[in-house]
Amino acid sequence: MKYEQLAKDIIENVGGEENVNSVYHCITRLRFKLKDEDKANTDTLKNMDGVVTVRQSGGQYQVVIGNHVPDVYKAVAAKGGFEGQEPDDTEENKDKGSLLNRFIDMISGIFTPILSVLVAAGMIKGFLALFVALEWLDTTGGTYQIFNAVGDALFYFLPVILGYTAMKKFGGTPFVGMVIGMALVYPALEGIPQAGEPLYTLFAGTLFESPVYIEFLGIPVILMTYSMSVIPIIVATYFAAKLESFLGKVIPSVVKAFLVPMITLLIIVPLTFIIIGPIATWASQALGQATTSIYELSPVIAGLFLGGLWLVFVMFGLHWGLVPIAINNFSVAGVDPILALIFVHSFALAAAILAVWLKTKNQNTKTLSPPAIISAIFGVSEPAMYGIALPLKRPFIFTLISSAIGGALLGLFGTRGYVLAGLGVFQLPSFIHPEEGLNTAFMGAIVAVIIGSVLSFVLTYFFGGINRIETAPAETEETKETEQSATATAEPNVKNEVIVSPLTGEVKKLADIEDDAFASGALGKGVAVEPAEGKLYAPVAGKVSALFPTQHAIGITSDDGAEILVHIGMDTVQLDGRHFTAHIAQGDRVEIGQVLIEFDVDAIKKEGFVLTTPVVVTNHDQYEITDANEQEVKAQDLLFELKAK
Known part of the structure; x- marks a missing residue:
């Protein structure tokens, strides 16, 4: 196995198999849940060949690998016997950190398993929009219809997929969560004729006004559209997992295998249609309106904030708090400004690394730079950020500044996303307006990328202090005590x-x-x-x-x-x-x-x-x-x- 030795070293330095509750991976990182993070040799891992860096955030011990993390994960899973292992979320092993950490851990645990295919489906929809705008495809043609089904299927049945991942995260039976999701998008419940008068909440006359279509045991049921929804299924599976756990303790073992899921479904599915679904849907709509209101208050300031701090959010795992909001915006409004405002960051980072590559005298950095640039352009920022920009400091700072200016320009042009797509170059087609095509907002995204990238390159090339910083020795206790010596070696005067x-x-x-x-x-x-x-x-x-x-x-x-x-x-x-x-x-x-x-x-x-x-x-x-x-x-x-x- 190609990564067997690396896997062995990683497991040993996270404290061994006995210190690992669970491990899974996202696009670039191995995400460990450790029993005791103090047992991990973080400095050793950071300096290990094949490891970009280590992050501790959201209750997770994250070993950043890069684009080949799936292969490394397979080696780690096989070497440590973690294959098929579920994340351990029992009470004694749950993260006891802050509420924010627990929230981020929950969201990442639900969305990370489907993130790659979610992005892939969004890219398909984005490219379809581009082909229609260029008049390469006709929306009435069979080719478009089939490709659209490929791109749209996951989003339409998103509650089914999230039913699996959310139930798994909450410690329940994943297939029970899938059935709850299936019930929410069951075709026969769509198009049922209205059976009663509209039901008004305390917010009568607003978006919370909903008609009553059917009754369940005499209780009025407000049928919502749950396809592409996020919050209702997450809330429903949370309660389903709790109920399933309770039933598992009180129902005799001889009939537990079928009675527990049956009773769980018979209670949770109606409860979801009657209470959980409508309330969660209204909350989703309110969240979408709040996001839009903040954006419309000042798109430029929103762009400065999100564009400038997105990479910081990624460093600490805080971006997971924004991703579900963006997905929710697509669900309730069909458009999202959040992910659009961070579009420039990957190009600004790539431009900064390009400047480093052209100017550096360090052979190792020259070797690392080209693949890092390519990864950043395709939306994977970790190799460039952790491997080059952060260690050199100034390129990272200039990337943040350029991304903030790019975000402000995106806000100024009113650029928004109409489908959930990838990041980097793959995100561009998502800005195509369904009716207006390649409008000013789309062109504004291109202008923002050009300006942000040029600014990042120029600042890094001329003011990045690249060679001065690179040739300085790594900061250790010894170099702290001998600052004068470190300065002297920062620019070595080589001799024959x-x-x-x-x-x-x-x-x-x-x-x-x-x-x-x-x-x-x-x-x-x-x-x-x-x-x-x-x-x-x-x-x-x-x-x-x-x-x-x-x-x-x-x-x-x-x-x-x-x-x-x-x-x-x-x-x-x-x-x-x-x-x-x-x-x-x-x-x-x-x-x-x-x-x-x-x-x-x-x-x-x-x-x-x-x-x-x-x-x-x-x-x-x-x-x-x-x-x-x-x-x-x-x-x-x-x-x-x-x-x-």
Whole structure:
């Protein structure tokens, strides 16, 4: 399994299988519910190869992976025995945090399992709207009708889907929740002729006026339209889960299997039609009106606020409090301004990372930037935000500023979404007006993206302090105490330098080794050595800047500014430290010829690993590197020379 080792390391550092109540994933994150978050090694996880960062929010321990999180999740589930495991929401394991944390945990637990397919369906509807506006498709044609059914089906039957996920979240039987959702959208209940006079609430004459269509045991029933609704089914399944739990305790085991769901449905479904559904629907409509009222009070200010703070909301998981409001707006009004106002953020972030990529001298950042830019354009912001923008600070701040200005422009143009679509470039078709097509509001979205992106790029490129910040060492207790030293190394004044061989063995050209990342020079320029003995010596005098937990790779920053990476063997990280013994620790000072790591050559080869060892300079763009001839070398022989540019 490709991610087996990463999965093993993640499980170990979240406290082991016994510390995990449940785990699932969203688009970019593994979301753990841990029994004790203090047992997790957060710093180790953050620095782990394959992990972008770690967030603790909404009662969840979130390990940010990136776009390939589904594959990592499968490996984690298989390795930890979490496959098929339901989130543990028993009373003793429920999050005891703030009301906001519990609300966010509830909402994310309900919507995360369907988020990908929800976005996919919205994208289909958005592209259909675009094709109709461009007159590529006719709404009366069969092609349109079938594709529209594909995009619209999930939204129409949303109560059925949410019935499953909400019931599951509340600890009930998911299929009971589905049946409740099915009853709410049951076709035979639509179009029933009105059987009585309109029923007025205390808000008579407003949107709360509803006609009585049928009666249930003499009780008037206000039939609402529940297709695409959100709040009624969530409230109904909450009470259904409570009732089911109670019935499970009082009904004999011999008949529990069928009596519990039967009684639950017989009570909750009528109760939903009579009380829960109408009240929840009115609450949904009120929430929609309130959102619209706030937006109409000042669309520009709303855009500044939401556009500027959306990435902050994402960092703390607070965006989950806004997503259901947006879905509710589509349900009750067919239009939503909330998600429209945050449209610029992913493009502004991509533009900031583009500026970093063009200007940085850090090879690792150059390697990370292109995929992060692509992900951001497609609406997945975490790799760019956590991997590059946040560590550099200023690009993140400039992204927020540009997103806020973009949001204000979206509010000024009156841009709104008419279908729930993806983020990034996939969100654009959702702004097409059903009747007016590519109107001013749609064009305004394009203008806002251009202005926000250009502003973010210019600010980051000229004022991002990219290289000054990047070459500074990570902030630790030691660097806090030696601020002057950190400042001195922020912009290293590199000098000519001689690099001696850290190994005894045969020198090979880097381009000839099996690992594409090293062979391409993406990780640095240098050579490779086929070791003849299992001792790795210091090739320069300096400081150990990185020592991998598996002890198979080490980074050293020399006294003259060269950044050297030595990686013992190919894919030897999979050995999990077996056959390696480190004699130094990260942060230690080393001298030329000092033994750093010992490794068992025969044992490693016996397990099927190649020991070809790249020795590369990661800040090679600051040097001219002399070519090394293919030859036999002994440890501390000249390997190659660096000439400062």
